[in-house]
Amino acid sequence: MGGYEDLDSLAASARAELVREIELSGAWTADPVWREAFRKVPRHLFVPYYYVGVRGGYERRWGEDPDPRARERWVRGAYADAPLATRMRDGELLSSISQPSLMAMMLVELDVRDGDRVLEIGAGTGYNAALLAHRLGAxxxxxxVDLDPEITESARRHLDAAGYHPAVVTGDGARGVPERAPYDRILATCALPSVPRAWPAQCRPGGRILTPLATGLVVLTVRDAEHAEGRFLHTPAYFVPLRGADRAAPETPGLGxxxxxxxxxDLFRFLLALSRGGLDPQEAYALWDREDAPRRERYGITVSGERAWAWLDDPEGPYAWPFA
Structure with a gap:
């Protein structure tokens, strides 16, 4: 075991190294309370197996592998600052656990306060819910919530093994979980083509929604049940799509x-994804070129009743278009 007596001591050392790496990235500088959550929550318990890309496909790493060297690779990989594929079917990625430093940045941007009620869309392995439960202490x-009962069942097992017991619900995340509302924060860890109207409706006024959209991450402040608005963060983000009926993203339009x-x-492709249905590619290019390839944080989303629109710089400015 490379000088370690058992997997637990190796995991503790690898976890401490991951915390140091995230610290150096500056991900939680604005809210260092998250350091303790990442230091305490045992990530390896949430990935009893995962897949890594190798030539010709994927290799499965497993915590119960009879080869001790393979088990050591499994533990070290579980604490790498990298996303891990956790569920595959016929070569298609169904579920993954996100890069820890990205998770840390998202949790900081969620701006969780003591006593907040938090809804996570996309249960995944349960690791993110464990971090939230540790931070909130309740x-x-x-x-x-997750649509797939196999995912929610495995997330529940992982959480139990790690000593955390948040509510794990099987259902369509786009509809939220109204029976446990209202929430102060909603965090999505899967990609959606739009902001479901159910989410602001289940948030308290002043609440915050953080969700992947169009290869970016948008943070919305909720005004009331029908209104939310906010800007994108600077970072690119690529997540597994939310599963469920009518969730497919539109085809990429012609770029002639x-x-x-x-x-x-990358920034033009982001604008293209954000402007689908609102701007054609030539209009998107004209905007991108005229405004000198604007960065993600200049864009935002407004939700108002049944309407939603994307915008550059100002929700009421000249650059605004419908967003489905």
Missing amino acids: DDLVTT GVPRRARED
């Missing part, structure tokens, strides 16, 4: 006439 303040330098630019 399991009952945390609810996590758009210069190659734009087609290959």
Whole structure:
């Protein structure tokens, strides 16, 4: 075991190293209370097996592997600052656990306060719910929901093994979990094509919603049951899509006439994803070029009743378009 007497001591050492790595990234500088959650919650218990990409496909790493060297690789991989594929079917990624430093940044941006009630959309392995439960010091303040009963059952097992017991609900995350509302914070860990109207309705006024959209992360402040507004964070983000009926994202539109330098630019691709249905590719390119390739944090989303729109710089400004 590379000088370690058992897997638990190896896991403790690897977890301490991960905490140091996240510390150096500056992810929780604004809210260092999260350091203790990452230091205490045993991530390896939430990934009893996972898959890593190898030539020709994926390799399964397993905590019960009879080879002690393979078990050591499993533990070390569980504490790498990298996303891990946790569920595969016919070569398709169904579920994953996010990169820890990205999770830390998202949790800090969620701005959780003592006593907050938090809804997580996308239970995954249960690790994020455990971090939230540890931070809040009360399991009952945390609810996590997923459409797939196999995922919620395994998340519940992992949480039990780690000593956390938040509410784990099987259901459509786009509909929220109204029976446990209202919430102070809603955090989605899966990609959606739009902001479900159920989420602001289940938030208290002044609440915060953080969700992946269009290869970015948007943070919305809830005004009331029908109104929410906010900007994107600077970081790119790529998440497994939310499963459920009618959740498919539109096809990428034709890019004829758009210069190659734009087609290959991450910020243009972000705008293209954000403007689907509201701007055609040529209009998106004209905006991107005129405004000198604006960064993600200049964009935002407004939800108002049945309407939603995306915008650049100002929700009432000249650059605004419908967002489904």
